[in-house]
Amino acid sequence: ETYFPIIAKGFSHQFWQAVKAGAEEAAARNGVTITFEGPNTEAEIDKQTDILNAAIAKAPQGLGFAALDSQAQIPALQKAADAGIPIVAFDSGVDSDLPLTTCSTDNMAAAAAAADNLAKAIGEEGKIAAVIHDQTSATGIGRRDGFLNRIKEAYPNIEVVDVQYANDALKAADNVKAMLQANPDIKAIFASNEGSAIGLAVAMKETGAQIVGVGFDSGKTQKDAIMDGTLLGAITQNPVGIGQCVVDSLVKATAGEELPKNIDTGFYWYDKTNMADAQIAAVLYD
Amino acid sequence: MNETVRANAPPVVEMRGIEKSFPGVRALQSVRFDLRAGEVHALMGENGAGKSTLMKILTGVYQPDGGEILVDGRSAALRTPQAAQALGISIIHQELFLMNHLSAAQNIFIGREPRKGLGIFVDEAKMKQDAAAIFRRMKVEIDPAAEVGNMTVARQQLVEIAKALSYNARVLVMDEPTSALNETEVEHLFAVIADLKANGVGIVYITHKMDEVKRIADRVTVMRDGQYIDTLPAASTPMSTVIQLMVGRELADQHRATGQGTAEEVLRVTGLNRGKALREVSFSLNKGEILGFAGLMGAGRTEVARAIFGADPIDSGEIQVHGQVRRIASPADAVENGIAYLSEDRKHFGLVTGMSVRDNVTMASWGRFMQAGFMQEAALGKVAEEYVRKLRVKTPHIHQETRLLSGGNQQKVVISKWLLRDCDILIFDEPTRGIDVGAKAEIYRLLEDLAAQGKAIIVISSELPEVLRLSHRIAVMCEGRITGELDGRTASQEEIMTLATQRANAA
Amino acid sequence: MTDTTLDSGKGAKSGFFTTAALQKAVAFVVLIALLAFFSLFAPNFATGSNMVGIMQATAVNGVLGVAVTYVIIAGGIDLSIGTMMTLTAVVAGIILTNLGMPLPLGIIGAIAAGAFMGAISGWTIAELKIPPFIATLGMMQIARGLALVFSEAKPIYFNDTPSYQLLSPVSSISAIFPGIEIPNGVMIMFIVAIISSIVLTRTIVGRMIFALGSNEEAARLSGIKVNRWKILTYAICGGISGIAGLIVSSRLNSAQPALGLGYELDAIAAVVIGGTSLSGGRGTVMGTIIGAFIMSVLTNGLRVMGVQEEWKIVVTGVIIIVAVFIDIFLRKKA
Amino acid sequence: MTDTTLDSGKGAKSGFFTTAALQKAVAFVVLIALLAFFSLFAPNFATGSNMVGIMQATAVNGVLGVAVTYVIIAGGIDLSIGTMMTLTAVVAGIILTNLGMPLPLGIIGAIAAGAFMGAISGWTIAELKIPPFIATLGMMQIARGLALVFSEAKPIYFNDTPSYQLLSPVSSISAIFPGIEIPNGVMIMFIVAIISSIVLTRTIVGRMIFALGSNEEAARLSGIKVNRWKILTYAICGGISGIAGLIVSSRLNSAQPALGLGYELDAIAAVVIGGTSLSGGRGTVMGTIIGAFIMSVLTNGLRVMGVQEEWKIVVTGVIIIVAVFIDIFLRKKA
Numbered sequence A: 001e002t003y004f005p006i007i008a009k010g011f012s013h014q015f016w017q018a019v020k021a022g023a024e025e026a027a028a029r030n031g032v033t034i035t036f037e038g039p040n041t042e043a044e045i046d047k048q049t050d051i052l053n054a055a056i057a058k059a060p061q062g063l064g065f066a067a068l069d070s071q072a073q074i075p076a077l078q079k080a081a082d083a084g085i086p087i088v089a090f091d092s093g094v095d096s097d098l099p100l101t102t103c104s105t106d107n108m109a110a111a112a113a114a115a116d117n118l119a120k121a122i123g124e125e126g127k128i129a130a131v132i133h134d135q136t137s138a139t140g141i142g143r144r145d146g147f148l149n150r151i152k153e154a155y156p157n158i159e160v161v162d163v164q165y166a167n168d169a170l171k172a173a174d175n176v177k178a179m180l181q182a183n184p185d186i187k188a189i190f191a192s193n194e195g196s197a198i199g200l201a202v203a204m205k206e207t208g209a210q211i212v213g214v215g216f217d218s219g220k221t222q223k224d225a226i227m228d229g230t231l232l233g234a235i236t237q238n239p240v241g242i243g244q245c246v247v248d249s250l251v252k253a254t255a256g257e258e259l260p261k262n263i264d265t266g267f268y269w270y271d272k273t274n275m276a277d278a279q280i281a282a283v284l285y286d
Numbered sequence B: 001m002n003e004t005v006r007a008n009a010p011p012v013v014e015m016r017g018i019e020k021s022f023p024g025v026r027a028l029q030s031v032r033f034d035l036r037a038g039e040v041h042a043l044m045g046e047n048g049a050g051k052s053t054l055m056k057i058l059t060g061v062y063q064p065d066g067g068e069i070l071v072d073g074r075s076a077a078l079r080t081p082q083a084a085q086a087l088g089i090s091i092i093h094q095e096l097f098l099m100n101h102l103s104a105a106q107n108i109f110i111g112r113e114p115r116k117g118l119g120i121f122v123d124e125a126k127m128k129q130d131a132a133a134i135f136r137r138m139k140v141e142i143d144p145a146a147e148v149g150n151m152t153v154a155r156q157q158l159v160e161i162a163k164a165l166s167y168n169a170r171v172l173v174m175d176e177p178t179s180a181l182n183e184t185e186v187e188h189l190f191a192v193i194a195d196l197k198a199n200g201v202g203i204v205y206i207t208h209k210m211d212e213v214k215r216i217a218d219r220v221t222v223m224r225d226g227q228y229i230d231t232l233p234a235a236s237t238p239m240s241t242v243i244q245l246m247v248g249r250e251l252a253d254q255h256r257a258t259g260q261g262t263a264e265e266v267l268r269v270t271g272l273n274r275g276k277a278l279r280e281v282s283f284s285l286n287k288g289e290i291l292g293f294a295g296l297m298g299a300g301r302t303e304v305a306r307a308i309f310g311a312d313p314i315d316s317g318e319i320q321v322h323g324q325v326r327r328i329a330s331p332a333d334a335v336e337n338g339i340a341y342l343s344e345d346r347k348h349f350g351l352v353t354g355m356s357v358r359d360n361v362t363m364a365s366w367g368r369f370m371q372a373g374f375m376q377e378a379a380l381g382k383v384a385e386e387y388v389r390k391l392r393v394k395t396p397h398i399h400q401e402t403r404l405l406s407g408g409n410q411q412k413v414v415i416s417k418w419l420l421r422d423c424d425i426l427i428f429d430e431p432t433r434g435i436d437v438g439a440k441a442e443i444y445r446l447l448e449d450l451a452a453q454g455k456a457i458i459v460i461s462s463e464l465p466e467v468l469r470l471s472h473r474i475a476v477m478c479e480g481r482i483t484g485e486l487d488g489r490t491a492s493q494e495e496i497m498t499l500a501t502q503r504a505n506a507a
Numbered sequence C, D: 001m002t003d004t005t006l007d008s009g010k011g012a013k014s015g016f017f018t019t020a021a022l023q024k025a026v027a028f029v030v031l032i033a034l035l036a037f038f039s040l041f042a043p044n045f046a047t048g049s050n051m052v053g054i055m056q057a058t059a060v061n062g063v064l065g066v067a068v069t070y071v072i073i074a075g076g077i078d079l080s081i082g083t084m085m086t087l088t089a090v091v092a093g094i095i096l097t098n099l100g101m102p103l104p105l106g107i108i109g110a111i112a113a114g115a116f117m118g119a120i121s122g123w124t125i126a127e128l129k130i131p132p133f134i135a136t137l138g139m140m141q142i143a144r145g146l147a148l149v150f151s152e153a154k155p156i157y158f159n160d161t162p163s164y165q166l167l168s169p170v171s172s173i174s175a176i177f178p179g180i181e182i183p184n185g186v187m188i189m190f191i192v193a194i195i196s197s198i199v200l201t202r203t204i205v206g207r208m209i210f211a212l213g214s215n216e217e218a219a220r221l222s223g224i225k226v227n228r229w230k231i232l233t234y235a236i237c238g239g240i241s242g243i244a245g246l247i248v249s250s251r252l253n254s255a256q257p258a259l260g261l262g263y264e265l266d267a268i269a270a271v272v273i274g275g276t277s278l279s280g281g282r283g284t285v286m287g288t289i290i291g292a293f294i295m296s297v298l299t300n301g302l303r304v305m306g307v308q309e310e311w312k313i314v315v316t317g318v319i320i321i322v323a324v325f326i327d328i329f330l331r332k333k334a
């Protein structure tokens, strides 16, 4: 029977749970078995490499891998390739042609879209800030730079006065409050994942600050915050879609089908107005 | 006192055929012992004879490997200290078991605190009163609220005694209770013991001090090498007999110091000051001389020693070694200058109890047993063996942890450490505390030999006979001052006591 | 070392006596100094709303600090408090949201769960003689794993229990004294601290805890049932971690199963900055609270000053050391 | 406890005498048991490549464990080893990649940086009398912050220094003994362990470290320059953390500035599982290595068995406790 280990960048966060859900759905659909694993934090690259080695040891028919570092783990992947195990990368790619395909969304583009919506909401001028969930991980850097670059290029009248980092909702909440304290004239804040978005929403509720909040990813708290108008809206990638894409691609690969080099699973801007739309609702998760 | 009456009184406690072994040591071999109500039964024996072990068994600290214990004629199982206490048996341990962070009162009543408010709150006030009452009975000045950790060994020992008394036991074991006490305190303790006797309390009294036995004991039981030797009436038995039973050999006589140091000065201390503990302490020490430091507890003798040794910082004062002024800021400096200090608090400052006899004997000299950074294990073992033999340290092997040695044997290990380091200025603080007569005589001889070999020696001792026995010259301290110097060959106990109590204001 | 431990004991005598008082005084001075510094150099730092913000940022760490203070005074350590907090929050979520039971049951359940798990740590330490560091390191993993298992690695929301907000963000006191906008989470921290301070300094429980930390062997030889008291101590610690779990999940209106890792070190830092000795037998709860405030004032102040993240981390490390140094130094002098 | 410490001394005497040997034996039995279990119930576990994978997964934790073993035997603790490892890796990256200097300088630089920072920790502990836990907790933050500052929070790659691969992934031994595919990183771990074992049991340094851990005051009063030896101990620990930094960054062919947080706890767990006492004065390096293997075999085995991630965490926690329990239990019996 066919078995695919899926190795993510983490597992205890909502986003990865959604990817897992998608992968399991596709696995059931294709009648294959999978395991879904990941390190505790997106910093533990060597631990992810160990997970990869353990997975290869199981001589699977295929391998799904979301590399924490685009280069560092290539040697380990090479081992898998040498063992003739088809590899599908997801979430963010690897600087190598070992993966048959990469199911991902462009974090930078997605964050840029967040920037556009945020800019529109404040009349393309004024002071803004960002709270980023991780200072060093590919996702964190991608979303941060995607957002900041877009602002710099397209909105000369918008000034980014502060960028803070917080790896959980509680710290994010206290962070945002400190930011608002330091710059009372902030007009908008961007939060780069579900945790930071929750923190942003909590902080706005607690301070009653009348600012524009833009989030990222999904999750009930964030959706509610958007519904009740605390947050303007958020970017959601399609984690469920990513999960499905990984497994489906692996199935195709084992069947010997050709795969495109990249499969963009897309991202969507959602707010009060379009959350109900079938297409959007499909990619949102609680 | 009339032993006949007591002789037919039934024993409160009887121990039969008690066996106990520890890894590598057969501590007790079919030992028997009995105690009658209202008697003081002295338990004597050399270091390591098994006295403490036997009593730890009686008080539920250790479990015997064999034998039986009868309390009031009924065989009793003493699984825990609580079980023993429940039967009215309590003990003053040789080692201090106190909670340094708690006050005297809190230590005395730990686990038995008077309660108030639904029994969850501690009634500190009542506790302090009760503690104060016990201290009054012992006639000692200790603040029940004072913290045990800041007390000197002597005062801590008094707190231990108070704790044991507070149990109102009918059987009270005292394991070397006076080892850190001075004459006055010992007198007060004896008074307390007398009145316990009168109330029918049976007391087991472990000591190495013959005079004490003569004074308070009704019977004496002698142990040697973990075996029961004999039980004798204290009054009618000459101490020489007891001593012979203990050590199984003749002993050196108790003569006075005769020798005298050379004229060559090796150490001069001028105007040493440290807070209230030391005031303008000045003295000198010559090659080949034994300088005795006498005084009551808290007189400041240990403080002098620690100051010279660089263990405590001094406020002012100058130390000359071989005529040169030396800056001694740490024990390391002191040892560099050939000064060694043998602490009165063996367990905490003398030994690394978790390490072997070998390592303890050699640790002050490790530098010498090193080649390219590597320890010369063989050489270490050889010297350790040599000193274990020299000082007759009772230990299964040199790899035994010093923690497992009896009090006296631990002391011998510490002495070995400094002898091996052969510094030429040796400060011995209570060198024979908790050491049996046999070993004592040897250590006296040892100190004399060392002096004869040209070492300069300071002996701090709370036992006047010891000071007189050893010292060529005697410095007497009171309240941090040196109140006078006496010639060791002519000085009398009376002269010393006068100086020792010569308070600044009184003088 | 000697000097510190020489004074130290007095702290044990009671939370309000000389050294203990001094310890707190010292930590307090450091706190005031930090507040003064930031008020001068961080614009917008010294405002009422920011003070409330700081308090709120202190609540969780403060309560966890109080919890572990019990254990540390008893001569132990508990590394599981952070993930224990998460687990208890998840338990509350399951009771209130998944099972839809009333609020009081959720509160009791969370605290009970913490106390139970804590008792297990205590049991492995007291009966199985596992070193506290390792026993609670294991428990840290177990609690974290269970939190993920029970929550299926998804946050549990309290939307169906609006009253849950009462446990942290809401400020009930402001209803009584308008203007005093102190959130309930902070009030709970203070209440827990005051009660704990009384328990440790005035009750038999506290006495036993200090005795354990001061000299366990002596306590045993004095006929104290050492193991029972030890287990109780860890149970109390777990139970209070449960309170922290309630505060954090109430504030986020959700039990976040991934949160909590690393919180134990912040809490322990607060305890030590507050003058409690890691070797046991000495410490005060109020010191811990001040220690927790020092840490959150520091983080907040540096943020408001706009110090770069990486330098913020460096400075925090330095201040932790300096604060403790000042504490030790002044007590030597005293 | 008594019983464990009762044996202890012999352990202190030398790494190769009775109890020490027994400790290792015990941990070893646990390790064998785990290997046997997984070989039976986890298909594909007992394959050469997986064994190599396990070794590789052990190298970093093993070396960090050895580093902190020195400190723990000396009666201290070092929480900074994890982030110290990261900092040293970054230093190597700056020397080799940013400054383009030759490999040896990078190696020396990384180890020297670790030793220097370690010495600072040691100094604050020895001279300023800061409790080790708090001093190294502060250093943990400082090292982490500096790593981010120096690397500008970006990974530094070693692509321009291909020879850097020699430090971990490459297997030089297989060139000599074809078939033995043990990577250099693992060999380095074994070499560090053997040298450390000799240092601790046969040299003056080791003897001093054991003395410090057993009774510091007695050592001081024996004329031993306690502070110097203490500082040296922490410097050694830091230096060895530097070696871990080289191994991990060589394996990832990059210095990852955020990696390392939390690694200290794994290392300390390995040390304790290996039978070293956290109260100091007793321990063996080989025990630590076995402890590290127990942990990585466990993680790997559970993975290969396909146990769910969250349950894996729970089981790991349980096993840590059980392993230490067995160790303590068997030594009591002995």
Ligand SMILES: Nc1ncnc2c1ncn2[C@@H]1O[C@H](COP(=O)(O)OP(=O)(O)OP(=O)(O)O)[C@@H](O)[C@H]1O
Residues within 6 Å of the ligand: B022, B023, B025, B026, B027, B045, B046, B047, B048, B049, B050, B051, B052, B053, B054, B094, B394, B404, B405, B406, B407, B408, B409, B434, B436
């Ligand atoms: N816990 C222990 N483990 C191993 N050996 C022990 C232990 N306690 C005592 N011993 C050994 O048992 C013997 C008797 O010791 P004990 O302390 O009873 O002697 P003692 O008569 O009290 O000597 P001292 O007068 O010096 O106190 C000694 O050889 C000692 O080394």
Ligand SMILES: Nc1ncnc2c1ncn2[C@@H]1O[C@H](COP(=O)(O)OP(=O)(O)OP(=O)(O)O)[C@@H](O)[C@H]1O
Residues within 6 Å of the ligand: B149, B150, B151, B152, B153, B154, B180, B277, B295, B296, B297, B298, B299, B300, B301, B302, B303, B304, B344, B462
């Ligand atoms: N650890 C300590 N803490 C506080 N005070 C101390 C300590 N040790 C000694 N002192 C005080 O210093 C003074 C000298 O004590 P020291 O121990 O030197 O007296 P001593 O003459 O050596 O008597 P002994 O050695 O018989 O106790 C006394 O006032 C004593 O109370």
Ligand SMILES: [Mg+2]
Residues within 6 Å of the ligand: B051, B052, B053, B094, B175, B406, B407
């Ligand atoms: Mg004895």
Ligand SMILES: [Mg+2]
Residues within 6 Å of the ligand: B301, B302, B303, B344, B429, B460
């Ligand atoms: Mg003295």
